[in-house]
Amino acid sequence: MANIYEKTTTAPVNIAVVKYWGKRDTSLILPTNSSLSVTLSQDQLQSKTTIRVSKDFKATRLWLNGIEETNVENNQRLQACLRATRLLRKEYENSLAISGHVNIPPLSEWNLHICSENNFPTAAGLASSASGFACLVYTLAKLFELPISATDLSRIARQGSGSACRSMFGGFVAWEMGDNTDGSDSQAVQIAPETHWPELEALICVVSDLKKGTSSTEGMQHTVKTSELLQHRISKVVPERMRGIKEAIKTRDFKKFAEITMRDSNQFHAVCVDTFPPIFYMNDVSRAIIRLITEYNNSGDETYKAAYTFDAGPNAVIYAQKENIKEIINLLAHYFPSTLDLNKEYFNDHAGLFSTDEKIGQLNLPRGFNSQVIPVFPAGSVKQVLHTRVGEGPKVLESDGESLLNSAGLPKRLI
């Protein structure tokens, strides 16, 4: 395998609890406010990327989920990540040469074959650019053997997709917006590892939607240009929430975590509605999920048993602690019944919460729960409920069998 070097890695999805919405620099991707997210387990959601570098490759090529991307040269965000990692590789090669090493492969000068896949359908509308770019940059770093930290890498991934910088770590991750105009201090830091709060889990409700919403890249800059409320959120609200959510995570205070998470999701969608013309990401099903969770939190003995958050689309992510997950799934399955087999395609019961003969969606309502809070929706309004948990950061897959490329350096799977 002389002149052929290859690495395969995986990277996770992250879901923000204090939202990123707005860039102060659109080419360097510098945000108007800091944000904080939870990295989700790769068992349910991950991107996987194989990159091979070879003297013999005629061009740098990219395949996403089995389809080749044309026009790789003009993909600014991809090129920014390649430029930055190749530059670091070049410096590394020079430093090795200076220190007397010989036959250092000039990987920084060779073409790449990049093959990337997600283990979840893009159709689900789950943000794949974060895990995708994190995986791209992490694979390049390992392939090039770059002697740099995850936080250093996060500044590069940020230039591919802002939220990708947060997928460089597992657990609980802050993207500190930074002050410098060159972006040298706009980077991700880990607030707590994935092992810190094992009771915290997540349910992703895949909500079906007719229309294709505004892309977040486009939408957030409309908000920056036209919302009169955004500046107040940026300067006054978010800094306070960043302090609060870090404290809630450190002390595993679910009540505080839940309240900040729900308030910040609401405010993100509020500034979207204040945008002109307004941007709407949530639909009637999304709002019904909010009412359901609000009623659930007001019922029973304990307040704040669940927290909803919505990104730039109608899907709901519900954070809750282990003890409440089964109850929440039953509520969801009752009000948003499936067209599919409840115990299979609709819900992935990897934790074995339901016995095989047990029907999902049986209501055993908490005390004081008003069952009329929302109507039972038409089957299929929620397509799927994905049960997952806090997970780890990017990792290298050592075994050759994991490669997405065949011996010729072309994808094993093409569409």
Next chain:
Amino acid sequence: MANIYEKTTTAPVNIAVVKYWGKRDTSLILPTNSSLSVTLSQDQLQSKTTIRVSKDFKATRLWLNGIEETNVENNQRLQACLRATRLLRKEYENSLAISGHVNIPPLSEWNLHICSENNFPTAAGLASSASGFACLVYTLAKLFELPISATDLSRIARQGSGSACRSMFGGFVAWEMGDNTDGSDSQAVQIAPETHWPELEALICVVSDLKKGTSSTEGMQHTVKTSELLQHRISKVVPERMRGIKEAIKTRDFKKFAEITMRDSNQFHAVCVDTFPPIFYMNDVSRAIIRLITEYNNSGDETYKAAYTFDAGPNAVIYAQKENIKEIINLLAHYFPSTLDLNKEYFNDHAGLFSTDEKIGQLNLPRGFNSQVIPVFPAGSVKQVLHTRVGEGPKVLESDGESLLNSAGLPKRLI
């Protein structure tokens, strides 16, 4: 008819273009920001009230749309209006006595029979409290022959329902929030009469909705308590918009009027979403109407041919100039078809825009209009489109035949 005195009057509905949302004093009903509205023609929407006062009445009674209100004594808002007008009547009686008049009927001490009706279904979810309380206070003022101005009356109507103060005038009306803690300067003033801008008309889209929304009285105080964005709206945004909309009205600048109207409707709903738990008044149909109007404004040669605004419910009010009304009705009827006869129940063609054999809803799209912007909705998603225009303030109906009470002082119509 000795010892029997009676008056019948009517009052209009008003639809705000700079929204009132939040009280700084809930008993005096003092708002957190000024607001501005357009008074709509009474030909389509009005409240009508007959009040008789008699020495022989055993109690003060109230009938709303044919149903008697029990517990009149504990209706704080009603009592506030009665107290204020009776006090002024008492002072008037005293002043007449002092100036030597005799046999002045002590109307301030007698019981009242109050009968009020709307010419539009309450089911439509169109704010009837504004026209209702304006009509109540105006009728009392005429019955008691109070020598005071409409602005003075607006301060009394305000204590019945905040927005009622704006229904004391026709045309374009500002509710200046005032500074005094006793509310003595929180009142309505006319910015321009109904004759000022004859080209301006309105379309009210009655949107069907499953759930009963949060009442505005309740909702606005949740926003005051929990929204972190409201204060910025109150202190920074609204004062600027009040200046801007007054200027737009004075100069009949529809573009400016439309942009402020749409932005302020969006921001009102934005602070509702920022409320915790969030309040949602618009549904998927409401949002589709916004997309439709936005696309319409971006098409053709002229920008801003229509302006949407939404109050505390899913119904849309669309302001537009005469020349564009027919085109807008066709767009609405195409994307939101009716289950009813299009040329009758669905749309009130009092202006004769459509010939009897002409089908409403024929699309003749403006240049550049993307017909895929929204799907065609299920029939009945919009129940009715009401065509109306800027209208006059409260008025007295002199003819006895207009009375809602029979000779015994009881409603002619009871349910």
